[in-house]
Amino acid sequence: MTMETLAAEHEEWHLQPWITNPADNKAKYDQALFTVQNSLSQYFTKNSAEKYAPAYLQEFFWAYEGFSMADENLLDVRFRVEEQAENRFVVSSITIESEAGYYSPGTNRLEYVKEGENWKINSYQFIPSQEQPLNLTKQDIEEAFVKNGYTVIDQFQHNGTTYFIIGYENQWMSAINTLNGHLEEKIATIYSQNK
16 A cells, blocks of 8 residues: 555656666666655565565556565465564465466565564565475465355366365356466366366
8 A cells, every 4th residue: 555655646657767777767766766665664674675665666666566566465375473582573374376367376474573663574585386385275275265255166186186176156267286376277177077
């Protein structure tokens, strides 16, 4: 929401060539980057705001979407506190590929540190499911999809791989690979032909 507000306040930045090529107008890019860093500083440590500001600037002023940025949806499934101390904690969650392809499957790790009275993001790490398999359960699938109107239809084996079959209002069906979290519609077609 902070970035959406900033995007509305600075419409003149949208689709400017210097967003993706700072050398086109270094002064404007630096000014925009500084503004984004200041906005992020209420949620991020100084170092992480500096690190992530270029990506947020490009995502919200060039792509207009914000879909590739970490958001609350990335914490929905298999949320766990991995480490916890007085002034620091690390949480993890998993992401399953969405039907629109906005989210890549993998494990999210966020480190928070306490600055004064506020907890801020110090680092974010995404581990793709190819590097660290997800080993999805029915509960994971339900946490990711049921809240949005999807139904878990069945569990299905094909060529030694387990899939969960999900559907949406009898209009759409797909298979979710339990190891890598990818949606595989061709497997859903095979499932339909075998039922």
